Amino acid sequence: MRALVVEDDPGIASGLQASLKQAGYAVDLCSTVDAAWHSLSVEPFDVLILDLGLPDGDGLDLLARLRRQAEPVAGRAALPRNDLPVLIMTARDGISDRIGGLDSGADDYIVKPFDANELLARLRAMLRRAVGRSSPVIAYGDLVVDPAAHTVLRCGEAVSLGGKEFALLMTLLQARPQVLSKSRLESSLYGFGEALESNAIEVHIHHLRRKLGETLIKTVRGVGYFVPNEVLAGSGSP
Template sequence: MRILLVEDDLQLAEGLKQSLNREGFIINHAVKGSSAITSIAAGDCDMVILDLGLPDMDGMQVLKSVRDKKCHLPVLILTARDSIDEKVRGLDTGADDYIIKPFDMKELLARLRVIERRLGTAEQSIISVGNVTVDIASHSVSVDNTQVELSKKDYIVLRALMENAGRVVSKDKLESRVYEWGEEIASNAIEVRIHHLRRKLPEGFIKTIHGVGYTIQKS
């Protein structure tokens, strides 16, 4: 899942990026509310983690802008504003969740998993197609009940394809799932990931649809 983190505390943002990256999330970071609004309008994320005390505008304005456009993108407010009135205001303005700083990382991850399930990107913790199984909770992959070691990026590509079994996933869509803003991407980066996966998965499991993308057929 691609998360837009809107946070002007650079130290906190870097810590969050590292923690969420380890859990398989792709994090893009915006410091200003105006940058966040532009990114959201471009469709660059699946959800938003939003601080309220931003340098150029109040985070509530960002949330209101999103909801005024009838955008149903999930927004989780992460803020030091701890009054009940602020929490009620945030939820009434359209936030899907509201977490107060300081927070426990385990709680944040649990709240994100709830949003993932609501989005349908993680309807269940186990995804199986044929003899290949992806365990989202443990970030593990097995073939015929034997665990297969994959790099983080290879795992993300396989998970994206497994979640969309029966549908074609474009190269651009896979790139957006795997790489963050500003990360250098080789022209054949996804092809390399697919090659790595094919070496460890059953023959013909991942099919290339030339000029369109890749697919895994439902069993």
């Protein structure tokens, strides 16, 4: 999962970045409306965490611009996703502020100062809603994945996954049965400036198949990877 944090206070931004990375997110930081719009236009994000009082404008203006975008058309540069889950994070704590933020298209609203664990829980709830899932865990065949606890059970037994392996598994499970390209998976797992080996995705896929079953993740040669909607023989079974 990749998050864009738009926050002009360096202390808050760095603290939030650390909490999100510890929770398995790839994180990019922006401090202005213009920088955020540029980032949204060139990279795919899974969630936007948005402050309102920014040096070059109000975060609500960025949100309004995001929500009114039409679908991209041939010959035009890609536009940010207008259905991107957005969490407003601000010191504006009035009821009218909260109502205005939610009515402007935010999916949730949290007031500073906040507890990092509450923010992470709100993000998990937003992301569940975004993919039409209500359960806090993901069950697939003999696998049970708990995003909050960062645990994976296979036939009731705990399976140890590295941070990037867990993030990749979550990305593929939540997107199923969509085929995700290697570049799309890289964008989900690595932020701007993060070191990335050319075969990193292939290595993570290999480890997941070894730990969770060879048929869990399918390859479409030359296109990408996906998890089928239907559980195949061997998926999640020892």
